[in-house]
Amino acid sequence: MAIIETKDLTYTYGTGTPFEKTAVDHVNLSIEQGEFIGVIGHTGSGKSTLIQQFNGLLRPTSGTVLLDGKDIWAEPKKIRAVRFRVGMVFQYPEHQLFEETVLKDISFGPSNMGLEPAEIEKRARDAAKFVGLREELLEKSPFELSGGEKRRVAIAGVIAMDPDVLILDEPTAGLDPRGRDVLLSQIVNYHEVRHNTILLVSHSMEDIARTADRILVMNGGKAAMFDETKKVFARGEELERMGLRVPQITKILAMLQKDGYPVETALTLEQAIRQLMPLLEEGGRTHG
């Protein structure tokens, strides 16, 4: 069953002024429960505006967002309940920390939900574990932590609300390569344990290729493509015209394919190696 569905979703900035701009233009899509969706699109393609409508931070100019088949704006006063179900981690989320201790900051979301103190603490500790925060950090001030640790605290703050849908806007931006890899595998692990729906916005095609079941490509406010990861990355030339690209390894295999080598497309290094190794051994004999 579709957990998030949009119908002719349109958002226009600055209606009635000379600066009027339609950022999201009649988008129709449907996201299934438990899917891992990658969202790509170059800067200004409308992806941020789109995702901010999923949890009711922005109210659509026209069209609707359905959560479990219900219009989220049916009762505007209950929009907070939607925000608890659709968790959103913004870009550079470490800038939103404010509490005295890490544990208290992670608890901010759950306590806004009005849960029991024991439940709040349990959720906060669980969330901290998911993002790999060591126990001894929990009583520290968030401002004493390193950049990567702060980022984890902020992400844990959203995970602690136990949302059915988790939206992450470039969670790995500005992290070092190892930090990126670790954080990404923690997100994947979280997805596997909780089976919730995840939307990952990223400029890193490698990250998307590694994690997403399906990819939503935004271009000029429209949903240009929305398909399985492999199928989207098979359309490399179209993507390049939109200012995007495919993972490098996918491109290499596509070029080999063009030259007549018997390979299929690959999204990760491992997939590519599995195809290329036999070719190399064989190639020693036939092409040599």
Next chain:
Amino acid sequence: MVRDVTLGQYFPAKSVIHRLDPRVKVILTFLFIVFVFVAQNFAALLLMIALEVCVMASSGVPVKQYFKSLKAVLFIVIFTGILNLFYGSGEPLVTLFGFMQITWNGIQNAIFIAIRIMSLILFSAVLTFTTTPTELTDALERIMKPLKVLHVRVHEIAMMMTIALRFVPTLLEETDKIMSAQKARGADLESGGLMQRIKALIPILIPLFVSSFRRAYDLAMAMECRCYHGGEGRTKMKQLHMAARDGWAVAISVAVCALVIVLNVLMPAIL
């Protein structure tokens, strides 16, 4: 949203008022505001208003903008007006609740004060509409230069003003972002009593403070990297030059102000 707040009100146009030297504009605006209060009767005040209308008409800024700036002070105008209604002397026309008396003199006072406040606002509006914040601080720096004798650090003060103005839009944007992020975590900013609302601001103000300090450090570092060391021996990229129109503006203004004094002497004072 937060972004609707207008602080820098500069309205781009190519009028003669826009092209006046900002130093002249600042000094003349100050002079006019003083003379709105020097004017002691309706004739003198009317002269100031006539000048004001002429300046506004030649500023190239739509009347709508001026009305908007008046709307912001509407409450103060009405409040002081009503207060003055009851403080006049002479024969009471109406008596409310037995002790509040409205006199003909009180009505005159109320109208007079209301017009004074409004023309005060309009004169300063002309300045902010036709002068960019940078020009404004530049002019203030030049005007305050003599204070250096008293060891006032004029350049530093002007630089602080410029930086503050520069960061207003940036901080507004930042506030917007932080508000969204906390709302996404279920922060409730719209309901509850006064105390609750103040408490709800904490998750927004603290990150805002932290990021302001971070920006300040970054900026200080960037300025030092470019060898900034205060005003000593520093030259200006845009030199201010007086032109003939500045002379005319000063001459006309002085003439009007002189006339105000003459009218003050010739006719009885209102207040």
